[in-house]
Amino acid sequence: MSLIVLVAINILNFYDRNVAGALVEPMRREFGLDDTQVGLLGSAFIWIYAIVGVPLGAVADRWSRKRLLAGGMVIWSALTAFAALVTTYPMLLFSRLGVGVGEAVAAPTATSWIGDLFPAEKRARALALFMLGVPVGGAMSYFFSGPVSDAYGWRTAMVIAAVPAVLLIPALLSLYEPVRGASEKHAELPDKSSMFSILRIPTIWWIIASGALLNFNMYAIGTFLPAFLGRVHGLSVSKSGIATGIAYLVGGVAGGALAGQLGDKIVHRKNGRMQLAAMFALIGVPFSYFGVIQGAGALILSVALLTVAYGLLNTYYGLVYSSIQDVVAPSQRGTTMAVYFMAMYLCGASFGPLLTGKLSDMAARRAMEAAGAIKMTEVFRATGLQQAMLIIPVLSVILAGVLYMASRTIIDDIARREAKSRAAAV
Numbered sequence: 001m002s003l004i005v006l007v008a009i010n011i012l013n014f015y016d017r018n019v020a021g022a023l024v025e026p027m028r029r030e031f032g033l034d035d036t037q038v039g040l041l042g043s044a045f046i047w048i049y050a051i052v053g054v055p056l057g058a059v060a061d062r063w064s065r066k067r068l069l070a071g072g073m074v075i076w077s078a079l080t081a082f083a084a085l086v087t088t089y090p091m092l093l094f095s096r097l098g099v100g101v102g103e104a105v106a107a108p109t110a111t112s113w114i115g116d117l118f119p120a121e122k123r124a125r126a127l128a129l130f131m132l133g134v135p136v137g138g139a140m141s142y143f144f145s146g147p148v149s150d151a152y153g154w155r156t157a158m159v160i161a162a163v164p165a166v167l168l169i170p171a172l173l174s175l176y177e178p179v180r181g182a183s184e185k186h187a188e189l190p191d192k193s194s195m196f197s198i199l200r201i202p203t204i205w206w207i208i209a210s211g212a213l214l215n216f217n218m219y220a221i222g223t224f225l226p227a228f229l230g231r232v233h234g235l236s237v238s239k240s241g242i243a244t245g246i247a248y249l250v251g252g253v254a255g256g257a258l259a260g261q262l263g264d265k266i267v268h269r270k271n272g273r274m275q276l277a278a279m280f281a282l283i284g285v286p287f288s289y290f291g292v293i294q295g296a297g298a299l300i301l302s303v304a305l306l307t308v309a310y311g312l313l314n315t316y317y318g319l320v321y322s323s324i325q326d327v328v329a330p331s332q333r334g335t336t337m338a339v340y341f342m343a344m345y346l347c348g349a350s351f352g353p354l355l356t357g358k359l360s361d362m363a364a365r366r367a368m369e370a371a372g373a374i375k376m377t378e379v380f381r382a383t384g385l386q387q388a389m390l391i392i393p394v395l396s397v398i399l400a401g402v403l404y405m406a407s408r409t410i411i412d413d414i415a416r417r418e419a420k421s422r423a424a425a426v
Contacts, residue, residue: 001175002113002117002175002176002178003114003117003126003129003130005168005171005172005175006110006113006114006130007129007130007132007133008168008171009069009073009106009110009133009168009172010106010110010130010131010132010133010134010137011132011133011136011137011140012073012077012133012137012164012165012168013076013103013106013133013137014133014134014135014136014137014138014141015137015138015140015141015161015164016076016077016080016099016103016137016141016161016162017045017099017103017137017138017141017222018137018138018141018142018222019080019141019145019157019158019161020041020042020045020083020096020223021042021141021142021222021223021224021225021226022141022142022145022146022149022157022226022241022244023145023146023149023154023157023158023237024038024223024224024226024227025226025227025230025237025240026149026153026154026237027092027154028227030154031088031089031092033089034357034361035224035227035356035357035358035360035361035364035381035384035385036354036357036358036361037089037357038223038224038227038353038357039223039353039354039355039356039357039358040093040353040354040357041092041093041096041223041353042096042219042222042223042352042353042354043351043352043353043354044093044096044097044100045096045097045099045100046100046219046345046346046352046353047100047345047346048097048100048101048104049100049101049103049104049341049345050104050341050342050343050345050346051342051346052100052101052104053104053105053107053108053338053341053342053345054335054338054339054342055338056068056072056104056105056108056338057108057335057336057337057338057339057341058335058338060105060108060109060112060335060338061112061332061333061335064177065109065110065112065113065177066109066172066173066175066177067173068105068109069105069106069109069110069172070169070172070173071105072101072102072103072104072105072106072109073102073165073168073169073172074102074165074169075098075101075102076098076099076100076101076102076103076165077102077162077164077165078098078102078162079095079096079097079098079099079101079102080095080099080158080161080162081158081159081161081162082095082098083095083096083155083158084155084156084158084159085155104338104341107337107338107341108333108335108337108338108341110130111127111130111321111325111333111337112330112333112337113177113178114126114127114130115325115330115333116178116179116330117178121264121267122264123264123322123325124259124260124262124263124264124267124273124318124319124322125260125261125263125264125318126260127260127317127318127321127322127325128256128257128259128260128263128317128318128319128322129256129260131256131314131317131318131321132252132253132256132257134218134252134256134314134317135248135249135251135252135253135255135256135310135314136248136249136252136253138222138244138245138248138252139244139245139246139247139248139249139252140245141161141245142226142241142242142244142245142248143241143242143245143249144157144160144241145157145160145161145241146226146236146237146238146239146240146241146242147238147241147242148160149237149238149241150236150237150238198328198332198335198336198339199339201327201328201413202409202412202413203323203327203406203409203410203413204324204327204328204336204339204340204413206402206403206405206406206409207320207323207324207340207406208340208343208344208347209344209347209348209402210277210316210320210344210399210402210403210406211320211340211341211343211344211345211348212343212344212345212347212348213348213395213396213398213399213402214281214313214316214344214348214399215344215345215348215352216348216351216352216355216391216395217288217313217352217392217395217396217399218313218352219352219353220352220353220356220389220391220392221306221310221392222353223352223353223356223357224353224356224357224360224385224388224389225244225247225306226240226241226243226244227240227385228292228385228386228389229243229244229299229302229303231378231381231382231385231386232295232296232302232382232385232386233296233299233302234296235299243299243303246303246307247303247306247307247310248310250307250311251306251307251308251309251310251311251312251314252310252311252314254311255280255310255311255312255313255314255315256314256315256317256318258311258315259276259277259280259314259315259316259317259318259319260318262276262319263276263318263319263322270326270410270411270414271407271408271410271411273319273320273322273323274319274320274323274403274404274406274407274410275403275404275407276315276319277315277316277319277320277403278400278401278403278404278406278407279400280312280313280315280316280319281312281313281316281396281399281400281403282396282397282400283312284308284309284312284313284396285393285396285397285400286393287305287306287308287309287312288305288306288309288392288393288396289390289393290305291303291304291305291306291308291309292306292386292389292390292392292393293386293390309392309393309396313396320403323406323410324336324337324340326410326414326417327410327413327414327417328417329417329420355391356388356389356391357388359384359387359388359391360381360384360385360387360388361384362384363383363384363385363387363388364376364380364381364383364384364385365380365384366384367380367383367384368380
């Protein structure tokens with residue numbers, strides 16, 4: 001029951017996180033925004049999310065995870081609904097910052113909780129199921145927000161995104177919260193090392209770098225894929241949202257399920273999960289490249305290729321998140337996830353929307369100048385965004401290399417953690 005509720009909360013988490021991406025085009029037109037300003041909405045969310053996540057992660061290791069998560073849900077759902085009242089771009093930006101503050105509690109509290117529910121040999125599947133909130137929540141946001149926006153306006157779509165919290169918060173508060181370390185085979189004493197001791201683990205550095213690269217791509221996709229489908233392939237806000245939702249749902253669920261199944265089967269090889277993650281990242285490169293470059297007459301092929309690419313990127317969560325929990329003590333899991341999120345978001349993910357938007361604007365201007373035009377048109381914007389999104393396959397190649405390097409250090413790091421645990425128990 002606990003896992004089901006936590007999965008539902010994560011679905012809402014990513015529904016509300018992606019709703020701004022689903023509604024990019026109507027918001028852009030109403031406020032007269034360029035793609036750099038659109039990207040800033042996503043990047044500002046990430047900056048505040050990353051910064052406040054570290055102290056909240058430390059709180060999650062010492063206080064009630066249930067109450068902390070419930071408080072975060074109140075904040076992010078209220079600020080999601082607040083977007084319906086905004087009349088200026090700064091107000092819209094403020095609402096996304098508020099959502100970031102609330103959502104910063106979700107991953108540290110929930111992943112720490114799940115780590116205490118399931119032993120190491122079952123964690124990949126449990127965490128992969130939890131992280132299905134990424135594609136399923138994103139898919140639902142794109143499925144519903146676009147059609148609601150077309151029918152009733154984007155402000156109504158924002159309010160609807162906040163409503164499920166009314167049911168989920170009471171469900172969360174009714175759960176029993178497990179004792180920290182409850183699922184470990186050997187009793188583990190609380191690790192009183194400082195937060196900075198986490199950063200002395202080599203594998204954590206490689207995982208942070210991989211998270212930065214992965215989430216650059218994920219947030220670029222989440223912010224601009226609906227706009228890409230609208231501009232390049234001529235879809236309406238509603239249809240581009242549905243197409244994006246299909247890519248998220250089919251690709252994300254398939255990728256998450258694959259990671260969970262294979263991750264638990266290969267647990268006997270301590271670096272197996274990291275090796276699989278590297279392989280899947282590399283396999284996804286040609287799918288993302290050819291998905292982006294398809295022209296206006298190849299909508300179905302483009303969506304199919306990008307669905308596979310997105311699914312392969314989604315295998316990361318079940319494989320890598322379970323590996324994080326293998327190298328740190330149970331009493332440091334919340335803090336570790338918060339440090340991981342802060343570093344990888346500030347170093348990579350925060351640049352996904354902003355830099356992709358900036359590249360799009362630059363490429364659009366070059367296309368306009370090359371055509372000898374003096375006015376920016378939607379045709380030039382489409383060209384610019386298509387060229388900017390080619391950064392996704394480039395970074396996926398680097399991601400594969402970083403994950404492979406992590407697979408070379410994780411065996412020794414797991415051995416050190418287990419030896420420290422045994423020594424502390426004596």
